[in-house]
Amino acid sequence: MRRPTPLSRLQEHLGSCRVRVQGVTQGAGFFVAPSYVVTCAHVAGSQPGDRVPVFWMDTEFEGIVLTASAPPRGRELWPYPDLAVVRLLDAPSGHPCVWLDTMTPSRDAGLTAAGFSDIYERGSASERSAALLSGGSTKPAGGKMLELVGGEVNKGLSGGPVLNHESGGVCAIVKATRLQNTSMGGLGTPTSALRLLDPDVYRDLIRAHDTFHGQDDRWSRLSDRVIAHDAIGHDEGLDLALNATEERQILALISQLPKEPVERTRSAATGHLAAFFAAAVEGTLPPTRYPLLDHRDVFTELTALMPPEDRRLPYELAFTADLARRGVAAGQAWTGVAQQLRDRVLITAGRLGLGDAMQRRLAEQSGPEGEPSIIGRIRHSLRDRRLYHVMVWRYRSAHDIRPAAPESEALALDHAVKHLAELLPEQIEIMGGATSPGLIELILPVEAIDEGFADLELWPQLPWFSLGRKQRVVVRPLERHEAPSLHAVWAERWRELDGKAVGDMVVCVCGRGDQHQAALDASFDDDLALGVLALAGTPQSPPVSDAYQVAVASGVPMMMWRRGSVAWERADGGTCGAPGLGSCPGSGFFTELCASLDDVRRDDLPERIRRLRVDAEKPPKREGHLGGDIVLLWDDPRRQLPRSPLAPAQEGPSR
Known part of the structure; x- marks a missing residue:
């Protein structure tokens, strides 16, 4: 006996995981997690809440449709992805339960489809398995489908x-036959298309699936033997890949x-996309077929990339390390699992x-500087x-600063400002999306420092979105970044502000009276605590412009002002003395600012x-509200760009 x-x-x-579903049509389904069954919408029905009889081992169980894709509109073939989840x-x-596999089978890879058939006894469905081959991918119904060739795919499958x-995993769900009662095969929907269903249902299902297989090894013991049997003579490049276990x-x-x-x-603009790019090699394109709804989706999308070269960490392992590092820093809610993740990635990397x-x-840094x-x-050119030249980077840490595009050709200032604005939306999408507040740092010369970046409306389809309300927009002075001799006092003033309430540190500077440049320079030299300034007008308006120059050179890391405002006069006609001595009687801006930042x-x-x-x-919208036109200069000396030449080797169009 063989x-x-x-x-x-x-x-x-696989056959023991199969169920028969008696919904709007007769068909099959399969267990993916305890109590969870995946099937086609054209089998179970498309209405969440519907009750569906499900049969396993000849016993009937009552199921409820949790989520399903939409029904067709006058077409015989149900629209993509034609999936349903039944509990x-x-x-x-x-x-x-089966193991869900997101790998796309190579052409001519062996496949097995499991379901039911009544071809031998009409009206009495019996278990059936079909030996098939992968015919590659196709898009006949609005989404990527797997071609099933070399065998008969009857309706009961x-x-x-x-x-x-x-791979030893379930890679697809049988959707349709190409031609009944022939060996012309059919179509299968990839398991990743489950991410097109209700996000909450999908995440509950996929987490229950992964938890189950972390505790129950019935499937893995069998699939690992299949993989090991087929891996004899495998490619040496797989030596740096994670194994199935x-x-x-x-x-x-x-x-x-x-x-x-x-x-x-279903926008992909979530923190998961940012995590994907933090782990992937520069130049990787974002996942576009299915949204990233869970940490798992980031992991599996990274495993699908070509493996890294030069003995670098596999991308999915780098991502897991990022999760562990973030979790350890996050505190109580994450700490236990994060420590286990940390141990697991250390063991795997060691192997x-x-x-x-x-x-x-x-060990990469966390906190504001990271x-x-x-x-x-x-x-400047x-x-x-x-x-002027324009360039944009994605900053993830002091050791991971990636150019988003080559530096621009030399442009007039208004064109440079416009070009910078045009570059931002794509990078915001990559780093987390418009509605996930992120930090936007704009290093600008003084002639552009008061441009209305916070008021930009970069999303034409969402005209009520402005950049400064959706993102944390700050400006930084170019002049200081191009003068290394100014960096030491800058770092000292930044450290002096650590842990202190900003509202208690703000002082008003106008440049008038005894606040001329020499006097201000002496005041700054004498007091490192002068680190937060409320400017009495835009840095482009004299005499505030003179005070701004001294503040930049003296390492003052934080300043605020009203965009476009001219320097205000003292209401009492007095002379302004050294900064920090008393409140400013010239405008309500200073008083309101201190009160808004007290904690x-x-x-x-x-x-x-x-x-x-x-x-x-x-x-009720109030004229002159502090937040209506406020500009924040927030210049963290720990967050610097790599040094580079002041201009490209030759002028010319952008590459």
């Missing part, structure tokens, strides 16, 4: 699982992490011979200071200013 092969044993186990109200204890012999262990831990907010619009690289990844941001810069700390100031901009738009 001994069963590893594949035949896995195929038998059994009284599920059988101990039932098995609809909603059933498709096993990929290469390591992936399952990591995903089981990830499933226990707190959920991130998900945008119901791959990448222990040192992992230690460096885990907060991701978009840094845009406008700087070395050949003609009337022209905010240095590192939280950009978010407080963003909230003030939001408050300025709330009804």
Whole structure:
């Protein structure tokens, strides 16, 4: 008697996960997590809340449709993705579950589809499995589908699982036959398309799936033998890849992490996209087929990339390290699981011979100096200071600063400002999206420091969105960044502000009277605590412009003013003395500013200013509201760009 092969044993186990669904049509489904069944919408029905009979091992169970894709509109073929999730109200204890695989099978890879058929006895469905091959991908119904070729795909297989012999996991759900009663095959919907259903249902399902397989090894014991059997003579490049066991262990831990907010619009603009790019190699394109709804989706999308070169950390392992580092820093809610993740990635990296690289990844800085941001810069052309070059970076840490595009050609100032604005939306999308407040740092020469970046409306389809209300927009003085000799006192003043209430530190500077440049320079030299200034007008308006120059050279890291305002006069006609001595009687701006910032700390100031901009738009809208036109100069000396030449080697069009 011939001994069963590893594949035949896995195929038998696949059959034990199969269920029969008696919905709007007869078809199949399969267990993916305790109580959760995946099938086709054209089998179960498309209306959430509908009750559906589900049969497993000849026993009937009552199921309820949790989510399903929309029904067709006058078409026979249900629109993509034609999927439904059903939960059994009284599920059988101990039932098995398949392992969901997001890998796309290579062409001609062996596949097994499991379902039911009544071709031998009409009206009496019996279990059936079909031996098939992968015919590649196609898009006949609005989304990517897997072609199932080389065998018959009868109607009773609809909603059933498709096993990929290469990976040992279920890679698709049978959707349709190409032609009944022939061996012309059919179509399957990739398992990743489950991310197109209700986000909350999907995340509950996928987390339950990963948790189950972290505790129940029935499937993995069989699939690992299939993979091991087929891996003889495997590509040496796989030596730096995670094995199936390591992936399952990591995903089981990830499933226990707190959920991130998900945008119901299905926009990919979430923190998950930012996490994807933080781990991927520069130049990687964003995932576009399916939204990133959970940490798991980031992990699986990263595993699909070509492996890194030069013995770098696998991208999915780098992402897991980022989660662990973030979790350890986050405190109580994450700490236990984060520590387990940290241990797991250290063990895995050690097996791959990448222990040192992992230690460096885990040790990367956290806190404000390590907060991701978009840094845009406008700087003078070395050949003609009337022209300017524009460049944008994605800042993730002091060791991970990536150019978003080559530096621009030399442009007139108004064109440079416009070009910088045009570059921002795509980078905001990559770094988290318009509605996920991030830090936007704009390094600008004094002639552009008062431009209305906070008022920009960069999303034509959402004209009520302004940059400064959706993102934490700050400006930084180019002049200081291009003069290393000014950096020491700058860093000292920044440290002096650590932990102090900004409202208690603000002083008013106007440049009049005894605040001429020499007097201001002497005051700044004498007092490192002078680190937060309320300017009595725009830095482009004399005499405030003179005071601004001294403040930049003296390392003052934070300043605020009303955009476009001329220097105000003292109401009492008096002479302004050394900054910091008493309040300013010239304008309500200083008094209102101090009151609004009384409890905010240095590192939280950009978010407080963003909230003030939001408050300025709330009804009843008040003329002259502090947040309506406020500009924040917030210049963290720890967040600097790499040094580079002042101008490109040659002038010319952007590459």
